[in-house]
Amino acid sequence: MLKKFIIMAAVSACAAFGNFMINPNAPRIGLLEDEIEATQIQSLGKNLLAVDARSPAEFEKGHVEGAVNLSEASFDSQLGGFLDAWTPDMAVLVYCSSSGCNSSRHIADRLRNECGIENVYIFKDDWTKWKR
Amino acid sequence: METLKTVISWLLRIILAGVLIYAGCAKIARPDEFFADISNYRVFPVWTAYAAAYFMPPFEIVVGIFLLTRRGLDAGLIASAAMMAVFIILISSAWARGLDISCGCFGNGGTGQYFEAIVRDLALILCAAAIHVLNKPHKKSYE
Numbered sequence: 070m071l072k073k074f075i076i077m078a079a080v081s082a083c084a085a086f087g088n089f090m091i092n093p094n095a096p097r098i099g100l101l102e103d104e105i106e107a108t109q110i111q112s113l114g115k116n117l118l119a120v121d122a123r124s125p126a127e128f129e130k131g132h133v134e135g136a137v138n139l140s141e142a143s144f145d146s147q148l149g150g151f152l153d154a155w156t157p158d159m160a161v162l163v164y165c166s167s168s169g170c171n172s173s174r175h176i177a178d179r180l181r182n183e184c185g186i187e188n189v190y191i192f193k194d195d196w197t198k199w200k201r
Numbered sequence: 202m203e204t205l206k207t208v209i210s211w212l213l214r215i216i217l218a219g220v221l222i223y224a225g226c227a228k229i230a231r232p233d234e235f236f237a238d239i240s241n242y243r244v245f246p247v248w249t250a251y252a253a254a255y256f257m258p259p260f261e262i263v264v265g266i267f268l269l270t271r272r273g274l275d276a277g278l279i280a281s282a283a284m285m286a287v288f289i290i291l292i293s294s295a296w297a298r299g300l301d302i303s304c305g306c307f308g309n310g311g312t313g314q315y316f317e318a319i320v321r322d323l324a325l326i327l328c329a330a331a332i333h334v335l336n337k338p339h340k341k342s343y344e
Contacts, residue, residue: 073276077263084259085252088229096236096254098247166301168241 103177105162105190107198113160113190119199120151120180122165122172133164133199141172144179155186164192164199210335217281217328218268225261227308232258238305242295260284274336282329285322292318 089095100106105113119136121128125147128138137154139147155161161180165173173191180186192199228235236254239245245253264280267273292304296315304318 070276070279073267073273074280077260077267077273077276077280081256081260081263084263085255088232088259089255092230092232094231094233096233096251098251170301171303 100193101191103190104193107192107194110162110192110199113162116159118155118159118161120161120163120176121196122163122170122176123196127166133196136164139163139176139180141175144176148184152184160188160190161186162190162192164194164196167195168193206335210332213328213332213335214268214274217325217332218265218277220325221261221265221268221281224307225258225265227258228305229258229262231308234308235305238303241300241302241305242291243298243300244291244294268332274332278329278333282326285326285329289319289322289326292322 110117119133121132121136121138122140123132123138124140125138125143128136128140132138137147137151139151161177163173163177163180165171165176177189177191180189232254235258236250239250239253240247261284264277264284267277268281270277288304288306292315295302295304296319304314306318306321
C-alpha cells in the first residue's frame with residue numbers, strides 16, 4: 070500500500086515540476102501595481118472615492134463611510150450614482166468583502182474599460198480595515 | 202447480484218474519478234488562480250500554498266486514474282477520502298471565520314458556496330466508502 074502512495078506522490082510531483090517549468094501562469098506573490106492595502110490608503114491622497122463592489126444587500130448592512138455601491142449584478146443601474154459622486158480629479162478605490170474576493174477586480178476593470186477612468190485601484194484587505 | 206454490485210461499483214468509481222480528474226484538469230493550467238484561492242484561506246504559509254498550487258491538480262488527476270485501476274483502487278480510495286476530509290475542514294474553517302472566498306474546488310468559481318461544497322465532499326466520501334464495501338473480498342463459509 071505504501072508503495073502505491075509513493076508512486077502516486079512521485080507521479081504527481083513530476084507532473085507538478087513539469088507544470089512549474091512550462092506553465093506561464095506562475096503564481097504571483099505580493100500585490101499588483103493597482104492593488105492597495107489598508108496601510109497604503111493615504112498614499113492615494115484625500116480626493117478619494119470609495120466604491121463598494123458588494124451586493125446592495127451587503128452594502129446596506131454596512132460600508133465604508135462615503136462609499137458608493139457599484140455591484141457586478143447592478144452595474145448598469147448603479148453607474149449613474151457612481152458618476153454623480155465621481156469627479157475626474159478623484160482616485161477610485163474599489164473594495165469587496167475581503168482580500169480574496171474578485172468582484173472589486175471586475176468592477177475596477179469595467180470602470181477602466183467601459184468608462185475610461187484610469188485612476189482606479191483595488192483594495193486588497195478586509196473592508197473593515199479601511200482607515201482614511 | 203454480483204453483476205449488479207460490479208455495475209454499481211464501477212458507476213461510483215467513474216463518478217468519483219471523474220470529479221477528481223475534472224477538478225484537477227480545471228486547475229492545472231492556472232496555478233496562479235489556484236494559488237490565490239489557497240492563499241485566501243489564510244491558513245497556509247506562502248511556500249505551502251505555492252507548492253500546493255502546483256502539486257494538488259496533478260495529484261487529483263493521478264488519484265482519479267488510480268481509482269479506475271484494479272491494483273490502485275484501495276490507495277485511490279484512501280487518498281480521495283482523505284483529500285475530501287481535508288477540504289471539508291478547510292471550507293468549514295473559512296465558513297466559520299466568515300471569509301467570502303472561492304473554495305477553489307474547480308478553478309475559478311463563485312464565492313461563499315460553502316454548504317454546497319461541504320455536501321459535495323461528504324457525498325464523495327460516502328461514494329468512496331460505498332466502493333470499498335462493494336469491492337470487499339467475499340468471506341466464504343466452508344462449514
